[in-house]
Amino acid sequence: xxxxxxxxxxxxxxxxxxxxxxxxxxxxxxxxxxxxxxxxxxxxxxxxxxxxxxxxxxxxxxxxxxxxxxxxxxxxxxxxxxxxxxxxxxxxxxxxxxxxxxxxxxxxxxxxxxxxxxxxxxxxxxxxxxxxxxxxxxxxxxxxxxxxxxxxxxxxxxxxxxxxxxxxxxxxxxxxxxxxxxxxxxxxxxxxxxxxxxxxxxxxxxxxxxxxxxxxxxxxxxxxxxxxxxxxxxxxxxxxxxxxxxxxxxxxxxxxxxxxxxxxxxxxxxxxxxxxxxxxxxxxxxxxxxxxxxxxxxxxxxxxxxxxxxxxxxxxxxxxxxxxxxxxxxxxxxxxxxxxxxxxxxxxxxxxxxxxxxxxxxxxxxxxxxxxxxxxxxxxxxxxxxxxxxxxxxxxxxxxx
Amino acid sequence: xxxxxxxxxxxxxxxxxxxxxxxxxxxxxxxxxxxxxxxxxxxxxxxxxxxxxxxxxxxxxxxxxxxxxxxxxxxxxxxxxxxxxxxxxxxxxxxxxxxxxxxxxxxxxxxxxxxxxxxxxxxxxxxxxxxxxxxxxxxxxxxxxxxxxxxxxxxxxxxxxxxxxxxxxxxxxxxxxxxxxxxxxxxxxxxxxxxxxxxxxxxxxxxxxxxxxxxxxxxxxxxxxxxxxxxxxxxxxxxxxxxxxxxxxxxxxxxxxxxxxxxxxxxxxxxxxxxxxxxxxxxxxxxxxxxxxxxxxxxxxxxxxxxxxxxxxxxxxxxxxxxxxxxxxxxxxxxxxxxxxxxxxxxxxxxxxxxxxxxxxxxxxxxxxxxxxxx
Numbered sequence: 165x166x167x168x169x170x171x172x173x174x175x176x177x178x179x180x181x182x183x184x185x186x187x188x189x190x191x192x193x194x195x196x197x198x199x200x201x202x203x204x205x206x207x208x209x210x211x212x213x214x215x216x217x218x219x220x221x222x223x224x225x226x227x228x229x230x231x232x233x234x235x236x237x238x239x240x241x242x243x244x245x246x247x248x249x250x251x252x253x254x255x256x257x258x259x260x261x262x263x264x265x266x267x268x269x270x271x272x273x274x275x276x277x278x279x280x281x282x283x284x285x286x287x288x289x290x291x292x293x294x295x296x297x298x299x300x301x302x303x304x305x306x307x308x309x310x311x312x313x314x315x316x317x318x319x320x321x322x323x324x325x326x327x328x329x330x331x332x333x334x335x336x337x338x339x340x341x342x343x344x345x346x347x348x349x350x351x352x353x354x355x356x357x358x359x360x361x362x363x364x365x366x367x368x369x370x371x372x373x374x375x376x377x378x379x380x381x382x383x384x385x386x387x388x389x390x391x392x393x394x395x396x397x398x399x400x401x402x403x404x405x406x407x408x409x410x411x412x413x414x415x416x417x418x419x420x421x422x423x424x425x426x427x428x429x430x431x432x433x434x435x436x437x438x439x440x441x442x443x444x445x446x447x448x449x450x451x452x453x454x455x456x457x458x459x460x461x462x463x464x465x466x467x468x469x470x471x472x473x474x475x476x477x478x479x480x481x482x483x484x485x486x487x488x489x490x491x492x493x494x495x496x497x498x499x500x501x502x503x504x505x506x507x508x509x510x511x512x513x514x515x516x517x518x519x520x521x522x523x524x525x526x527x528x529x530x531x532x533x534x535x536x537x538x539x540x541x542x543x544x545x546x547x548x549x550x551x552x553x554x555x556x557x558x559x560x561x562x563x564x565x
Numbered sequence: 566x567x568x569x570x571x572x573x574x575x576x577x578x579x580x581x582x583x584x585x586x587x588x589x590x591x592x593x594x595x596x597x598x599x600x601x602x603x604x605x606x607x608x609x610x611x612x613x614x615x616x617x618x619x620x621x622x623x624x625x626x627x628x629x630x631x632x633x634x635x636x637x638x639x640x641x642x643x644x645x646x647x648x649x650x651x652x653x654x655x656x657x658x659x660x661x662x663x664x665x666x667x668x669x670x671x672x673x674x675x676x677x678x679x680x681x682x683x684x685x686x687x688x689x690x691x692x693x694x695x696x697x698x699x700x701x702x703x704x705x706x707x708x709x710x711x712x713x714x715x716x717x718x719x720x721x722x723x724x725x726x727x728x729x730x731x732x733x734x735x736x737x738x739x740x741x742x743x744x745x746x747x748x749x750x751x752x753x754x755x756x757x758x759x760x761x762x763x764x765x766x767x768x769x770x771x772x773x774x775x776x777x778x779x780x781x782x783x784x785x786x787x788x789x790x791x792x793x794x795x796x797x798x799x800x801x802x803x804x805x806x807x808x809x810x811x812x813x814x815x816x817x818x819x820x821x822x823x824x825x826x827x828x829x830x831x832x833x834x835x836x837x838x839x840x841x842x843x844x845x846x847x848x849x850x851x852x853x854x855x856x857x858x859x860x861x862x863x864x865x866x867x868x869x870x871x872x873x874x875x876x877x878x879x880x881x882x883x884x885x886x887x888x889x890x891x892x893x894x895x896x897x898x899x900x901x902x903x904x905x906x907x908x909x910x911x912x913x914x915x916x917x918x919x920x921x922x923x924x925x926x927x928x929x930x931x932x933x934x935x936x937x938x939x940x
Contacts, residue, residue, distance in 0.1 A: 167864045459880075488850055
């Protein structure tokens with residue numbers, strides 16, 4: 165038993181770190197450093213740089229452009245990218261659609277979609293949740309009816325992240341409303357977001373940003389060749405996708421970057437006459453977060469190691485531990501950052517000053533991204549299966565209750 | 566990175582698990598608790614025969630030459646059964662002090678006896694006023710004739726009542742709280758001027774108060790410079806009890822799950838209630854995070870950089886301490902009234918975890934040390 169990385173893994177980490185240092189464009193680096201979300205173009209630019217290096221499709225088989233890394237290397241790559249911090253790869257393309265097409269797609273689908281997904285030539289979004297189907301995904305009602313060589317889709321999706329940026333949407337639709345079990349009448353369809361009959365409406369979230377959308381489908385004609393896997397077998401495709409989605413779910417690198425950021429700013433701001441970094445309560449809070457991050461780091465190594473041993477097929481139920489603790493840490497570290505900012509983290513001045521580009525900012529450059537990050541990350545324990553659902557999963561899969 | 570056990574480690578775990586399943590049932594343990602010694606000489610000999618007592622002792626001294634991972638596995642198994650024998654006191658604490666500080670002659674004389682079970686050591690460092698401060702030593706040592714004499718008192722010395730020899734810290738220089746001027750000594754259990762008052766701790770394990778009045782003693786290690794050794798002894802104790810806590814948490818978790826599945830209220834198992842299901846999932850999350858930290862403590866023992874080692878051990882201590890509290894408190898809560906009773910096992914595990922947390926520095930102590938280092 166040995167918790168240390170091998171010399172090869174250490175060298176790999178250095179290689180990744182050096183590549184990010186040398187290739188992440190300066191303007192993106194600065195925005196990320198200050199805690200802003202990457203813009204659409206930031207995400208595209210960085211993913212294309214990684215793809216040119218052969219790293220974007222990091223978890224795909226080599227045949228389809230993957231780098232052929234071990235599970236440990238994949239984890240190191242993701243963590244280094246997060247803690248740089250650099251924009252994340254578009255997970256819809258890389259960790260969701262890609263592996264699904266590799267596993268279930270036709271040869272034609274793979275050739276058509278995989279290279280473009282890796283290079284972010286197509287921006288994908290995920291059409292799963294519906295107003296009546298959140299945690300209970302199998303109750304979805306968006307219908308697809310076969311009509312010749314097309315499906316005709318009617319219904320509504322919600323919480324569709326980045327649908328307004330997207331070119332394509334992978335959707336779960338109901339193709340057999342009479343199936344004996346709800347899970348048996350569902351299919352997995354690839355839909356061009358510009359097909360007539362699709363309307364994307366923004367949902368503004370509590371951080372003030374437009375990230376989420378509602379997507380309405382009215383008599384949308386989708387070529388039958390865009391069906392992935394067999395008709396009415398979409399639930400197994402979705403389960404496979406959600407299993408993949410949980411690799412790297414802890415997003416520990418983001419929490420590490422946030423704690424680092426909090427300490428940096430805490431040297432600049434004062435509390436009761438001294439730098440905040442010298443305040444006992446602050447230091448104890450940081451120490452506690454560092455303990456929790458260390459524990460999760462080792463738990464993540466254990467999960468990755470077990471995953472690699474199982475031949476890389478079986479998602480470990482312990483990944484629910486990563487989801488729960490990982491998102492708790494994301495939330496706690498973003499809270500810490502915001503609390504360091506104090507009152508200067510509160511002004512929502514962007515809206516007022518948007519028209520006055522020459523006006524000096526009323527707050528230091530470290531302040532504006534703090535509250536939005538905190539607000540946005542309240543979603544972390546909701547998306548990808550709420551933390552309550554994760555606890556249900558743990559009970560069923562591991563504890564047998 | 567590698568989480569696999571070696572073939573030898575698997576065999577070790579299997580044989581210990583078999584022995585304890587056979588010999589360490591809850592009722593068997595309770596009858597041991599009622600004996601004056603509070604633990605079993607017979608089992609101690611069996612551990613020696615199985616090579617468990619020599620586990621961390623080098624082969625040249627008749628030991629098994631095992632490392633921290635072996636001790637972790639053993640302590641975890643001990644934790645699952647609440648083993649009462651003085652392995653922690655004698656082998657982990659005493660043995661570490663002897664290995665690190667002993668002269669070649671002292672090691673030749675004592676390590677083989679430690680490994681075969683004929684010698685039991687105890688580590689007498691803490692004093693009534695010292696709480697968790699390792700530098701707070703007021704017991705003094707003076708030279709007289711060719712030897713040393715100790716004066717003072719030691720408090721909550723684990724298995725100090727039964728030890729054949731005691732590793733005792735005392736000041737040979739400096740004043741209270743100074744890192745320099747502390748030395749370690751070997752004191753014979755039968756020495757003149759040594760009074761021992763034995764008692765049970767809240768979990769039933771034994772400890773003693775020592776009073777030293779001109780007690781003859783033999784220097785162990787370098788004069789005035791014992792603090793680094795004491796720190797490493799305490800670190801070894803933290804890693805070992807972290808693993809023991811994991812074992813105890815595993816037992817409590819298993820007991821609680823079993824109870825949730827069998828106890829009926831309102832016509833169905835109480836485990837059907839989602840509030841209780843989520844609590845048990847949270848217990849499992851705490852246990853797994855704690856397990857990661859116990860591994861960290863174990864792996865850190867061989868870290869040569871003292872500062873890095875101390876930091877990892879402190880982190881592990883905080884992580885395991887908090888996990889241990891969460892799991893044990895909720896194990897009692899989910900059991901309801903039966904969890905409060907002396908006749909039921911869960912409370913005994915609860916008390917072991919409670920006692921462990923108050924040896925070697927509690928969660929707040931170690932979190933505070935980490936807070937000092939935030940940079």
